Amino acid sequence: xxxxTAHGQPGAELATLDQERYPxxxxxxxxxxPRLTDxxxxxxxxxxxxxxxxxxxxxxxxxxxxxxxxxxxxxxWVDFGPLRANSRNLLLGLTFGLALLxxxxxxxxxxxxxxxxxxxxxxxxxxxxxxxxxNYMLTELDKVVDESRLTRRKVIGRSLIAALATILLPMIVGxxxxxxxxxxxxxxxxxxxxxxxxxxxVVNDVTFQxxxxxxxxxxQLINGEPANLQDLEGAEFQIEKAKSAVIVVxxxxxxxxxxxxxxxxxxxxxxxxxxICTHVGCPIxxxxxxxxxxxxxxxxxxFDLGNSGVVVFGPAARALPQLPIALDAExxxxxxxxxxxxVGPSFFERDSxxxxxxxxx
Amino acid sequence: xxxxxxxxxxxxxxxPVTPQKELGPVFKAASGPTKWLDDRIGLAGLGRPFLxxxxxxxxxFLLGEIALYSFVVLILSGIFLTIWFKPSMSEIxxxxxxxxxxxxxxxxxxxxxxxxSFDIRGGLLLRxxxxxxxxxxxxxxxxxxxxxxxxxxxxxxxxINWLIGVAMLTLGLIEGFAGYSLPDDLLSGTGLRFVDGLIxxxxxxxxxxxxxxxxxxxxxxxxxxxLYMVHILLVPALLLGLIAAHLxxxxxxxxxxxxxxxxxQGNVVGYPVxxxxxxxxGGFFLIVFGVLTLMGATMQINPVWVFGPYxxxxxxxxxxxxxxxxxxxxxxxxxxxxxxxxxxxxxxxNVAIPGLGLMGLFFGLMAIYPFVEAWVTxxxxxxxxxxxxxxxxxxxxxxVAAMTGYAMLWIGGGNDLVATQFHVSxxxxxYFLRVAVFVAPVLAFLVTKRICIGLQRADRDRMLHGxxxxxxxxxxxxxxxxxxxxxxxxxxFKLTQHPDQPALLPLTDVDGMSVKEIKxxxxxxxxxxxxxxxxxxxxxxxxxxxxxxHHMHPMAIxxxxxxxxxxxxxxEEHHLAK
Numbered sequence: 001x002x003x004x005t006a007h008g009q010p011g012a013e014l015a016t017l018d019q020e021r022y023p024x025x026x027x028x029x030x031x032x033x034p035r036l037t038d039x040x041x042x043x044x045x046x047x048x049x050x051x052x053x054x055x056x057x058x059x060x061x062x063x064x065x066x067x068x069x070x071x072x073x074x075x076x077w078v079d080f081g082p083l084r085a086n087s088r089n090l091l092l093g094l095t096f097g098l099a100l101l102x103x104x105x106x107x108x109x110x111x112x113x114x115x116x117x118x119x120x121x122x123x124x125x126x127x128x129x130x131x132x133x134x135n136y137m138l139t140e141l142d143k144v145v146d147e148s149r150l151t152r153r154k155v156i157g158r159s160l161i162a163a164l165a166t167i168l169l170p171m172i173v174g175x176x177x178x179x180x181x182x183x184x185x186x187x188x189x190x191x192x193x194x195x196x197x198x199x200x201x202v203v204n205d206v207t208f209q210x211x212x213x214x215x216x217x218x219x220q221l222i223n224g225e226p227a228n229l230q231d232l233e234g235a236e237f238q239i240e241k242a243k244s245a246v247i248v249v250x251x252x253x254x255x256x257x258x259x260x261x262x263x264x265x266x267x268x269x270x271x272x273x274x275x276i277c278t279h280v281g282c283p284i285x286x287x288x289x290x291x292x293x294x295x296x297x298x299x300x301x302x303f304d305l306g307n308s309g310v311v312v313f314g315p316a317a318r319a320l321p322q323l324p325i326a327l328d329a330e331x332x333x334x335x336x337x338x339x340x341x342x343v344g345p346s347f348f349e350r351d352s353x354x355x356x357x358x359x360x361x
Numbered sequence: 362x363x364x365x366x367x368x369x370x371x372x373x374x375x376x377p378v379t380p381q382k383e384l385g386p387v388f389k390a391a392s393g394p395t396k397w398l399d400d401r402i403g404l405a406g407l408g409r410p411f412l413x414x415x416x417x418x419x420x421x422f423l424l425g426e427i428a429l430y431s432f433v434v435l436i437l438s439g440i441f442l443t444i445w446f447k448p449s450m451s452e453i454x455x456x457x458x459x460x461x462x463x464x465x466x467x468x469x470x471x472x473x474x475x476x477x478s479f480d481i482r483g484g485l486l487l488r489x490x491x492x493x494x495x496x497x498x499x500x501x502x503x504x505x506x507x508x509x510x511x512x513x514x515x516x517x518x519x520x521i522n523w524l525i526g527v528a529m530l531t532l533g534l535i536e537g538f539a540g541y542s543l544p545d546d547l548l549s550g551t552g553l554r555f556v557d558g559l560i561x562x563x564x565x566x567x568x569x570x571x572x573x574x575x576x577x578x579x580x581x582x583x584x585x586x587x588l589y590m591v592h593i594l595l596v597p598a599l600l601l602g603l604i605a606a607h608l609x610x611x612x613x614x615x616x617x618x619x620x621x622x623x624x625x626q627g628n629v630v631g632y633p634v635x636x637x638x639x640x641x642x643g644g645f646f647l648i649v650f651g652v653l654t655l656m657g658a659t660m661q662i663n664p665v666w667v668f669g670p671y672x673x674x675x676x677x678x679x680x681x682x683x684x685x686x687x688x689x690x691x692x693x694x695x696x697x698x699x700x701x702x703x704x705x706x707x708x709x710x711n712v713a714i715p716g717l718g719l720m721g722l723f724f725g726l727m728a729i730y731p732f733v734e735a736w737v738t739x740x741x742x743x744x745x746x747x748x749x750x751x752x753x754x755x756x757x758x759x760x761v762a763a764m765t766g767y768a769m770l771w772i773g774g775g776n777d778l779v780a781t782q783f784h785v786s787x788x789x790x791x792y793f794l795r796v797a798v799f800v801a802p803v804l805a806f807l808v809t810k811r812i813c814i815g816l817q818r819a820d821r822d823r824m825l826h827g828x829x830x831x832x833x834x835x836x837x838x839x840x841x842x843x844x845x846x847x848x849x850x851x852x853x854f855k856l857t858q859h860p861d862q863p864a865l866l867p868l869t870d871v872d873g874m875s876v877k878e879i880k881x882x883x884x885x886x887x888x889x890x891x892x893x894x895x896x897x898x899x900x901x902x903x904x905x906x907x908x909x910x911h912h913m914h915p916m917a918i919x920x921x922x923x924x925x926x927x928x929x930x931x932x933e934e935h936h937l938a939k
Binding site: 022023024025026027028029030068074085086088089090092093094096097098099100101102103104105106107108109110111112115116117119120121122123124126127146175178179180181182186187190191205223225233234235237238239243245275279280281282283285286297298299300301311313314315316317318341344345346347348349350351352353 | 788875
């Protein structure tokens, strides 16, 4: 990096340009003013003691850290009025943090008060290389090309480019197993279906108890899952849970609109909807009992459960899919079938224009 | 006066000197292990250009340092965390020491995060330091980029370094998001669910991208191990490489400096790396490290045990991403629910535009700006002196407009909290922001530009009328006027050193130019008028001399007093050139 020598006079080319440009001549750097510590030996001694004190506290704090590490139990707490802190976390952090801080403050204090504070000047050079360097490179590169015989035997260059381009192919194709391919068949088996099926009971999502209509009051909302979710575990369980979650809600039948096509999807004002937002798939959970609106806490899409789950506000574009329900022989709520449309966010390959909209029958 | 730093003379002129022991302790040491190293790697030659290299000093140059140091803290604390964290989605029953979750089924990732928080001594401290350092890292990068932008430090020859910075900011967001998703608690799982929806909304390839990212349907069992690889290997390696290039270019170009007496294009004035800069920068690293440790000790962040393990059927109200994703979140929230249907396909613009378009727009605009400005000015020269933001009102106004748009989106990311905290309707907040995100930046642009021009006028006043002395004179006629005194030459130099940017009139002489060239040049000239037509021209040397002659006389001259107070402004010439 000995660029200082590369262009003759340091900074000359830039310096001359500057002189023409300035309406006020450059008076040059302001004279250096001595600090108190430069002229007063007592002040300098004081600063020295301060720096040494900062440095001297560091070993003490580090030993404190070790003591805390071994001595303070993990279940001790300190109370600060309404705030509560874990003693070990707090003391480990305070000792180590202050040690670092004092080490840093000591170094900066030393630099500011005691080290020579004369500013120095470096000269700049153009970022471009010198003409000599450029000429050398261009001439030599020319020779390089010539020596490689590339200009005379062009087919080497062309085949090399083709070879380099195709060598990427195995690297890219090697990633094709990142995941299963969402072909039409695969989509039908995965994102377009859930484990809801005829006769599957709707169960409470925490206790897995089946639900009877008489256990739901008007205005009440229950988070449900299909009873057969319990048969799954691990990743499969999570995947199906992420799609099959439903909400069962009971509303006064006289205050809601049920289109003719969905009259037999409900049981006396008890309706069941997908809990998965059609926007980006958050589970929707904020229930406004009086308005029958269900609000997604992620992005505030709002659906009207009293009107077939249509979107009344927010960025979601499609109504919440409704699950047709009925009662089984024992009087528990069951699904009539799977959802008619896929749950969750829209995806490219499926035309969702015929999903339920406000005003449909 | 400052002295020129020792420059490196021609190698030929340096005579080999035999170190003499009485020269100092360093020479003594140099005969030992240092000599051994020098014999093998040429240590003295390597270190020579750097030992006394000069760096200028200014508080605003510390922003980038904070970003660098918090990245170092991220690596150190991150290594500690990887020792215990298990990036696995296998389900286990929690049997650790946090009683409220004992017996619950959860992923190993979440269980090991709880283990780090409760069972590993210092684990919680390091977890919290890591999370705080991430928040500070991105905040520091962003404010550092604002400093670069407003002072014009992105101009030639530093455009590449600006682009590297934009790339690092982008990678920082990805890195932060990947890390946020690893603990597999309810909040991070909800974030992943959102990403799943976001990826699915990509036109044409969305479903494929989703299946490839999650190895099938959401959530699957591979996303956390994959994000772990991204978080601890892929992105950090890229960031390290870019940081190395970023710093190497800073060294090569030498740091920019603020203008001032003796601080000009051709030089750089400051402290040498050793000893002052090393002590200050090294000390500052330890201060940043120390403050982040104290934050980890005293300020709770991401208490995953409160959220519980991820459950795809649950969510908490007020779910928020980390602060730096807030603007994307806001875009998603305030976007109208547009969805297209073409043929048998669905185009989810309600997610794709704010989710992907916004980040593309944000980083895209940042990346192209230096080239747009260079095209407008037609300036091919190097710039090592920083602009005072007021001296380029249009650039400054663009910057503030972008910040304002960002702020509107960011507020949108918390529209539910705004609604509940201020007792306003959530719908009104959303509708307001849908308009404000377009209108507020325009207003901010206009206001900022006027403020900059006002500040330029104040500078001009100071140069032509002098500084207010605080001394009021009363003329025999009874008029009062304040005595002004000339400003120092140093200050006058600082206020006038920037080059004037001409606003160009349309081209009239078009001989020998093709239609395309003429069109392009006319467009450029129009752009210069947009940029510079109402920028104040700085006073010429003649004007300054005349002003000094005319205005700076002491008030002792009878009858001359009033004209400081009431004389109309000299006509402001807007700098229109041919």
